[in-house]
């Protein structure tokens with residue numbers, strides 16, 4: 001089966017356990033103001049690639065993924081926009097005896113998610129802000145579907161790592177973070193929380209596409225703020241990491 005792919009990366013160490021092969025899927029239903037992969041939005045962009053072709057590339061470094069406890073991570077863009085392709089790709093990776101991880105916005109219906117979740121070992125779920133209006137302003141969509149998806153993953157006991165990008169003035173509101181912590185405390189499947197600092201590396205891509213970067217001038221958070229915010233998650237009793 002063919003899928004629309006933006007690019008691949010062969011040796012990543014941050015998107016899941018061990019050394020990982022990352023497949024960046026083309027297309028995204030969100031339009032985050034801080035998007036670092038602005039060129040993945042257009043579903044007609046990227047290129048059509050057969051899953052076998054990706055698996056052939058993946059197999060070249062298979063021993064590294066195996067030895068490190070790594071595998072393949074689907075990222076994007078939003079991989080869940082191509083559920084059948086995602087499922088087929090992950091199934092082939094599983095057949096090689098390594099793990100699969102899905103980095104997602106969570107903007108997906110459970111019915112659709114059923115297509116690929118059986119072949120997914122770990123979900124890296126990006127949560128942004130809990131306040132609905134702020135979420136809409138930041139991403140262009142309501143977070144209701146995302147919250148429901150997070151609950152669904154808990155109900156089926158799928159292991160999840162939460163990823164929270166801290167953007168000063170947008171996602172660092174303490175009250176909102178407390179709401180997020182209270183929400184996460186209701187879930188049974190969260191293994192880890194990762195706090196990631198916002199960076200403006202994506203700005204160049206916006207400019208290249210002739211678009212104005214909406215967060216021009218916003219600075220990355222300092223490490224003290226990240227460490228301070230990380231304390232809020234301590235009550236969850238899970239591993240909290242700060243990048």
Ligand code: SF4
Pocket residue numbers: 028029030031032034035036037038040076077078105
């Ligand atoms: S979800 Fe990711 S790829 Fe999609 S717009 Fe947001 S940052 Fe960009």
